[in-house]
Amino acid sequence: MDNHKLTELLKQVSEGRCSVEDAVTSLQHLPGETMGFACLDHHRQIRTGLPEVVYGENKSCEQIVMIMGQLLKHTGIALATRIDAAKAELVCRELPLLEYYGEARMLVGNPVSSDLGVGRGTILVIAAGTSDIPVAEEARVTAASLGHHVEQLYDVGVAGIHRLLAGYGQLRQAKVLVVVAGMEGALPSVVGGLVDRPVVAVPTSVGYGTGFGGIAALLGMLNSCTPGVAVVNIDNGFGAGCLAATINRI
Amino acid sequence: MDNHKLTELLKQVSEGRCSVEDAVTSLQHLPGETMGFACLDHHRQIRTGLPEVVYGENKSCEQIVMIMGQLLKHTGIALATRIDAAKAELVCRELPLLEYYGEARMLVGNPVSSDLGVGRGTILVIAAGTSDIPVAEEARVTAASLGHHVEQLYDVGVAGIHRLLAGYGQLRQAKVLVVVAGMEGALPSVVGGLVDRPVVAVPTSVGYGTGFGGIAALLGMLNSCTPGVAVVNIDNGFGAGCLAATINRI
Amino acid sequence: MDNHKLTELLKQVSEGRCSVEDAVTSLQHLPGETMGFACLDHHRQIRTGLPEVVYGENKSCEQIVMIMGQLLKHTGIALATRIDAAKAELVCRELPLLEYYGEARMLVGNPVSSDLGVGRGTILVIAAGTSDIPVAEEARVTAASLGHHVEQLYDVGVAGIHRLLAGYGQLRQAKVLVVVAGMEGALPSVVGGLVDRPVVAVPTSVGYGTGFGGIAALLGMLNSCTPGVAVVNIDNGFGAGCLAATINRI
Amino acid sequence: MDNHKLTELLKQVSEGRCSVEDAVTSLQHLPGETMGFACLDHHRQIRTGLPEVVYGENKSCEQIVMIMGQLLKHTGIALATRIDAAKAELVCRELPLLEYYGEARMLVGNPVSSDLGVGRGTILVIAAGTSDIPVAEEARVTAASLGHHVEQLYDVGVAGIHRLLAGYGQLRQAKVLVVVAGMEGALPSVVGGLVDRPVVAVPTSVGYGTGFGGIAALLGMLNSCTPGVAVVNIDNGFGAGCLAATINRI
Amino acid sequence: MDNHKLTELLKQVSEGRCSVEDAVTSLQHLPGETMGFACLDHHRQIRTGLPEVVYGENKSCEQIVMIMGQLLKHTGIALATRIDAAKAELVCRELPLLEYYGEARMLVGNPVSSDLGVGRGTILVIAAGTSDIPVAEEARVTAASLGHHVEQLYDVGVAGIHRLLAGYGQLRQAKVLVVVAGMEGALPSVVGGLVDRPVVAVPTSVGYGTGFGGIAALLGMLNSCTPGVAVVNIDNGFGAGCLAATINRI
């Protein structure tokens, strides 16, 4: 189609049936088509280094099976987030290649092997409280599935600052840090003040009342007195995992 | 440059120095460049039917003179919004071709003549209160400068509904209606219930307290019980004028 | 008790066992107690002209039966709002004196007879759309239960302004008007521009998206370009009924 | 004009030159015009009992002089709000009939005499703190200019509840109460619990931080645990004065 | 009734029983009634070109059957939105003329035939992601039911801009474009920069966290750097379809 159209045009130029000037004009008036076939040849994963992900929240099992089946066939890796245990069981019956991570609520197929040396160093995922762990796990499983070495340090919130300081050595050895916190979201500020590596902050919807479903934590992170903290959307463990992977891949 | 590159490639194809297959591959790997030169040949005004506009709020006289001078040279029409009288006087000294519309706070150069028949019908600009007139005028001058026939109906707010009804005939004859209102922003709902034409609603920042600088009016318009009201940003008379012109040009 | 304490003190003064100066001092140091017994003698309904109401949303049938039973015994009139049909049936089994108004979702016992001439004129309850009727009915039943003559004019929203104008005569004859509207909440502005009587505006949570559960309507009413519109909380038909009754009782 | 058109039509009917059926049809097709002339004969003040007011905030002295001059000529009473002392002096030079009320920041011309017995009883304006007095005065001057008897009770905020209770007698004698408060806006709840008259609550922008320019006070008033409190926009003393006057006129 | 009253009055004028002056006065004092009968003769669909629609969200099957039955009888076309599959099945049993569109969640009866040539050109409905399709379908079915030719271009979000550019030709041929997007709502800006036709932007509630149920998308659209984008309420596919139809009908 588009490919044919271009080939056809170039053949005409090649055979002298179309002047160079006319060909230039034609290409100028068809920018979309020109782009179109070009991009179809580039898979998203090659272009951005990140796979497409299935956001499972409001999708039926049938839809998930269909999309993930196609992803498995075409792109190698297949990821789905926000999948509860019941859905996961049904999907895995159809696609037994998929592995389910319960706390992360994710389905993973064909993960990239960590032996490939995709990443330069360790990604450390830190969670403030136990309720933040599902989001932290989403980040951890995402980065690990993309072939990175990931460690974790959970339940080290600022109300007992000694717990974090006890992990100081682990903090200093990571190449990228993902810090997950709800409530007042202060942990990334403290972590960012202790290390010289990129800190990816993930606010969670953990809390109540004026926590406003994660807004208090988000604002805390955006207004961090520590310069250079990277913030993603509330509960967006997947995005944080992708960002950490992208940084670690440099 | 880009143009040269493409011409060069096509010449090579034309002269047999490059195969059709290789040319296809080259074009596939250079989507940006391909787009680039193509688009540089298309002026924005030709592509979207709308000129670029200078948002004058925080620009100095020098900046405005420089940009509008270039617009006058290259695109025919030149528009600037949010220009106060003092700035206007200074700019017009340098660019005497420009005309200043005080209430609209706009500078206009090389407007499209309304004799060209750009628009199909009349655009009617309605303002709820006298304080809404500057925004209404911005819409009116914008559409008129683009070559449309524009009428106005001001100070017909819903607190005295008879004033609007007195203009019922004028309402029914318009092809597009721009309705400008601050405070509770109810006027578009009433107008939209009386006509079978597109209604473009513009909330203004007129009001105080819980008017929240136009948010009350904006929400009123977005939640109109009259289906199919088009809403633009607060105080965005220019955008409303453009939208009305685009509709009227069909 | 408190009453006894005061009587005892005054007896001591009367019998010369306590000097006037000491009695003054005593009363000065016991402001709470002094107030206390005084107020216990004044029933709320006598003091404010309004009965206590049972907000039924999160109360169990048992709680409602208990409280309304006591209200029936002590204050004459008993009102409960936000009672669904299932709860109402169960409560009425225990307290067969209560009458249930389904659309208003209210239970009423011992309403004040409208023959008593409590109100000076007619209260007119106006609703913009059919979805606003439950809130309008809450206002209507409240005012009627307090002994007022109430009329209704429903489904006269601003998207078809002729419907409201058709009721112009009814509007002009009312002594107080309660106007209930969701979505953009524009109706009170239009009504307020047509009459010389107090307009009580009730925003409802009817709508979706940027209606924000009634905030758009509330802001529309607070920013009405018609001066002197009285606004109550979102969905607060009961409060509007009370306010209208208080005004009409003057 | 419109009047002529209708008269002409009716003359034709009267003289048999137009059938009744045709006249009905004509009137059906001209709703706007029909309404138009009708309403032009009704001054706003006659229709709603309230005069138009000049909102002086962003108007120049020239504009104010022009509008108030016309109001003085045509409607008897002329009111302007949000007029600072400097503007007031300039305006009064041109229109010496106007009187300036400094605390209320209002200009008043041709006020309605309180001897006319417009109102049934006393309107009591209550202010929580001294900073709320300008808004309270705007309400007071508005109602007084419309011919009502108005009393005031200032600086009786809830932080020293005894000050309010000391005015209990004055509270009980008022027919309508306007309660003006900033900060937490709690005063209307307390007042409303003490009287059986309509309470008009006016939130003011007095406060800082989370007062959010009057939003805290507004929310306090809308959520009053005292049923039947009427709320107006932030700092809207004029609207409160109008509402109180409308109620007191019943 | 109203009709009778007017006819009666005109008869009296015709027969000399009422003077022209008295008739003028009568009509001046009865603006509502005058409007009333006039409007009753004008169906909404004739006045505004748009049918009434049944918002099905909180309505019972009985209510929907009753209202749609009447619409089918009186106005020709009958539309209902927000109808889930279960409700649809029950309603269709009673009204077998209705057709159900599952993705759009709409019931349609007596649609306008697209052969009638109601619209001037093609309406193109664009959706950013697959989750936005239900809202896009609501717009598509609405416009199609009103007799317009509608095409669709789905899953062309800005994260893979080449997908949109591949449809450039389709974009350029449409007369009106409806662009539906959730999350950051950036698609209308990009589309608006490529075409010279009216763009109707519909934010959807697709997203999570700081998407705030569509507010992020809405703000993105209102603040579009492309001038003249028309915005409607969140998830308001119906309104967008009506607006597009109104524009295309010009």
Next chain:
Amino acid sequence: MDNHKLTELLKQVSEGRCSVEDAVTSLQHLPGETMGFACLDHHRQIRTGLPEVVYGENKSCEQIVMIMGQLLKHTGIALATRIDAAKAELVCRELPLLEYYGEARMLVGNPVSSDLGVGRGTILVIAAGTSDIPVAEEARVTAASLGHHVEQLYDVGVAGIHRLLAGYGQLRQAKVLVVVAGMEGALPSVVGGLVDRPVVAVPTSVGYGTGFGGIAALLGMLNSCTPGVAVVNIDNGFGAGCLAATINRI
């Protein structure tokens, strides 16, 4: 481990195998580890005087049993909040030492005896309305479980100010006051104006519409015209109880 590491280092110093200078350097480079073991020896309850609490909202019975079992073993006191009756029954079967407080929705194990004289005076918990009682009870049970003498004064909202004044004596005798209120949240202002003791204000989510789940009450408390009111998060009875206990322990 850490403890071992430090002991080992000190032994080396003691035995001359490590110079003092090297030991200083080592400790300087391992701040986290140094802190770590130090803090592990300090229980949170000793460091802050407050026990850890189990927030039960989204935890399963199994999780609650496991955590509380450990708390009972290690820290003496065990507290859990937001436990409904059904969960409580299941947990108590496993841990029969726990006592359930239904209105407070709390589980308590090994409370501190009030005979120990932990507190200096009485903590008075005040609730505005009956719907605020669950939050008030959470505060009361928390403080009582920590060994304090707590009294209560419920249903004394500002709409009937005499009820509060009747308890004036009780107010004056308390050492710390916790004031719990929803809706407009005005009670702490009034209480704070009557006493010379610290007032801890707890906004509750009681209310509807513009109560915004407790925001109106929160803002009322933060903007109290009474200086020195301490505010905690919405519905945070536990935090208020802790704060009151901390103050009373001084």
Next chain:
Amino acid sequence: MDNHKLTELLKQVSEGRCSVEDAVTSLQHLPGETMGFACLDHHRQIRTGLPEVVYGENKSCEQIVMIMGQLLKHTGIALATRIDAAKAELVCRELPLLEYYGEARMLVGNPVSSDLGVGRGTILVIAAGTSDIPVAEEARVTAASLGHHVEQLYDVGVAGIHRLLAGYGQLRQAKVLVVVAGMEGALPSVVGGLVDRPVVAVPTSVGYGTGFGGIAALLGMLNSCTPGVAVVNIDNGFGAGCLAATINRI
């Protein structure tokens, strides 16, 4: 007056001119008056332990001189906040007894001597950054003027957690801690996790963008994962100083 009225009534009782029953009735009907004189005898400072303060933001020098002159005469201590240096100089010329604290922007007259032993222990005022110092100083000067011993620990924000830990000893010795922070407001959480004393958190408006003038800090403090942090309004150093003083006075 009121005092006279009561004395007169009691005299009549004493002299048998009024029966005990009639006196009881009289007192019951005059609750306001009864309270009124009682409270006039109690100075605010005696009732609440806190002086009235002059909020200087929008007051003229004349107003400040007048109010502070009266405070100096009647209540001993006189405080004014939000006074800039220029105002302070003018006021001090008239009232040379006043002392001006520039960083705190306060005027103080007749402070309570710290030798009186008003407080039990030390109040420690902590500031996160140098920009937070003005608010911290307002708290410090307030508490010191009320006779308390106050220490300070400034510039110890969480981005360099070691700075705070270096002051650990000072933290542990304070009886009450006031923690002042802008931006993400995380410092009170960390401090509260290190001490067993009441922590009063003061958000400041320091920051930009999504700091929203202190809202981010406020939310951070309200959602602290450390239980029992007391929060006051944004920039409310005075309120924090009062609260700390009230706690320290117990």
Next chain:
Amino acid sequence: MDNHKLTELLKQVSEGRCSVEDAVTSLQHLPGETMGFACLDHHRQIRTGLPEVVYGENKSCEQIVMIMGQLLKHTGIALATRIDAAKAELVCRELPLLEYYGEARMLVGNPVSSDLGVGRGTILVIAAGTSDIPVAEEARVTAASLGHHVEQLYDVGVAGIHRLLAGYGQLRQAKVLVVVAGMEGALPSVVGGLVDRPVVAVPTSVGYGTGFGGIAALLGMLNSCTPGVAVVNIDNGFGAGCLAATINRI
């Protein structure tokens, strides 16, 4: 001091005057002091790789001169942001070593030479519109001053998508991309879909009305449909520059 204390303790251990057990205990009870001296030896720049920055907005010239003078002496590099031209001139008179960047509004002293090879690759700073350039420049100057190679690509907003695509090659060659945009903030989504490198998104306050000073752009970026976009605070070019530098340094 602290250093002395530790040395002293270790000497005692070394000399047998203090047992190992006692030394362990001592260190456990002095966590703050232990940390304190340790951290004082680590400069912030060494610990986090980022220098302290002077936020110049509300600081006087004297303050800026004093702080930057100290920074120049002690840390090598000295940075100040939000410095207008007037302030800059005065400061540079005192500290002639500083260089002023007008568009970035920054003062820089002792920048790190880009010859040192601090960064691994090129940082590309992209700005959507000309009004976004000051924030983009703040990011650019920050990263460049820290020794990184930085390129720029300005005025490539999404309303003319071809401009961005024309720079496709430059996009693909960057190691880290900083994307600065106001209004709808859509540019990072598009850029992130084209590259496999980390994208740091900076919302700016450019816009008006519902742009809400950058909130619309911020939300657009947080809700990007492109996974893994890092977001910083509104107008926070400095933070973005730091983050990009930290990433590029890995």
